[in-house]
Amino acid sequence: MERTAETYxxxxxxxxxxxxxxxxxxxxIKMCRFHDKLYEFCKDEATKTDLFHEIDGDRIEVSHYKYRRLCIRSSFEDFIGSEYKPSGEHIRSLLASHKLDVPKQHLATIPKSYPFLKVFDAESLKFEILPKEFYQLYQLRYWAISTENNIIPKLFTHLWNLQTLVFNTSQSTVDVKAEIWNMPKLRHILSNASLQLPPPNSESCKENSFELQTLSTISPKSCTEEIFDKTPNLQKLGVRGNVSELLESKESRGIxxxxxxxxxxxxxxxxxxxxxxxDEASTPRPIIPQANRFPSRLRKLTLSKTSFDWKDICVLGSLDxxxxxxxxxxxxxxxxxELxxxxxxxxxxFLRIGRTDLVYWTCEHSSFPALKRLHILQCEKLNEIPLSFKDVKSLKIIDLFHTNKRAATSARNIRDQKLxxxxxLELCILPPHH
Known part of the structure; x- marks a missing residue:
């Protein structure tokens, strides 16, 4: 399905x-938009066919149309509290873009007003609590929410049609009480917190097959053999927490x-x-695994705050x-x-190096034979970009953001040598006076 949509x-x-x-x-492509004239044309056509309706402004008008998709660009608090708001069983998608906290007295009215929602994109809203009525939206396919909760409750299991969950919270960790292994239609789970997943240990869990493609982010302790046996189709995985728990060997077996x-x-x-x-703050610096311990089809790798030695980063060169x-x-x-x-x-x-204490960087032009873009961010101590990059034929873009004048001068030298x-070579340096 995703491949077909990408082709279109x-x-x-x-x-x-x-x-x-x-x-x-x-x-x-990560983000795109309509041309203004085409957007207005599509919006008018969607309105004529009762496909889409947009509420933008303080006034909420009564409409007899049976819109299937509703977008709220005005105050959601005024909208949801209005007795004149469009509602009913015909509405399948509800999108809100106005950032605010939703009053408790209005929360339960959302599922009551739109009982057959398939898409509820409320990521811009913040829910302090989620009334049990939300877990009666049995047709829901896509749900994006922001909350203060640190638990995904067991009632969540009732959303058996759900395919995508976007769960943003102010908490650092979230305990998943829901029996997600009894929700075989789940394809993508995304959260800004570290999710502690339940073990798939029930008989009903063992019978279900899963198409789960995205798990991001989960706790290191959730990276168990039992959980990954249930997710053989996983394409994207994010792990957040004490990485030492993920990388340290158990007992004498080296596992x-x-x-x-x-x-x-x-x-x-x-x-x-x-x-x-x-109390995990005092854990020792983790050691990066050898290349043969990484997944064989890995194309993208992101590391953050892992504090590996630079010499250990060289191990990643073997990930072909x-x-x-x-x-x-x-x-x-x-x-x-030193490479x-x-x-x-x-x-x-593509290589990005974020904030670090790196000063000296040396490499051969053969170290990065296919590199197209180099992105250096807030490396304020870096003496220079290696001059050998001038001989990397594939390199077309260098971005420097908040480095220093020495690094900027070396980047300009590389550009001039390639010219x-x-x-x-496209060169972007910010601030430009560096």
Missing amino acids: LKDFVNRNLLMVLKKRADGE CLFDNIRKLEKLENLKLMHEAFS KVEVLKLEEFSAQGESW NVNVVFRSLK KEWDY
Whole structure:
């Protein structure tokens, strides 16, 4: 389904019906929008056919039309509290874009007014609590919410048609009490917190097959063999928490939870985000696994606050299929990163280095033979970008954000050297006076 939608999306872009606003690190479309005239045309046509209705402004008008999709761009509090608001069984999608806290007295009216919702995109709203009436939206396919809760309750299991859950919370960890392994239609679970998943230990769990493709983010303790045995189709995995728990070997057998990730044969995107909670702050620096312990089809790897040694990052050069490597803030620590001729990131097209204490960086032009874009962010101590990048023929873009004048000067030198060889390089330096 996703592949087919992506094909149509690219076709619209190629025909100039859509404008691409943002691309992913691998060059794929991340965000797009209609041209203004086309947007107005589509909105008018959707309104005529009772497909879509937009409420934008303080006035809420009574309408006899049977709109299936409703978008609220005005105050959601005024809308949901109005006795004149459009409602009924015909509405299948409800989208809200006005950021605010929803009063408790209005919460239960949402599922009562729209009992057959399939899409409820309320990520911009904040729910302090979720009344039990929400778990009676049995037709719900997509649910995006923001809340203060640190629990996904057992009642959540009643949403047996749900395919996508976007769960944002102010809490750092969330305990999943729901029996998600009894929800075989789930395809994507995304959260800004660390989800502690329940074990799939019941007989009914064992009977179900799963199409789960996205789990991001879950706790290191949830990376068990039992859980990943239930998710063989997982393509994207994010792990947030004490990464040492994921990487440290158990007893004398040399086995760790990370070895379970290796068994995910379809995994293409992996994020490891270290966050120490409470007494975990004093845990020792983790050691990066050897390349043969990573999933075989991995294309994208993101590390954040993992504090690996820079020499250990060289291990990742043996991941021949990795095209995108994001070394976010303090994913590696140390003043020096030296890559000798034996370290080659063969397929890497995008490299980002976030905030770090890196000072000296040396590499050969053969270290990154396929690199197209280099993104350096807040590396304020970095002396220079290695001059060897001038000989990387595939390199087309260098972005420097809040580094220093020395690094900026070296980047300009690389650009000038490539221009002498009639090889164009796009260079972006912010602030521009660096």
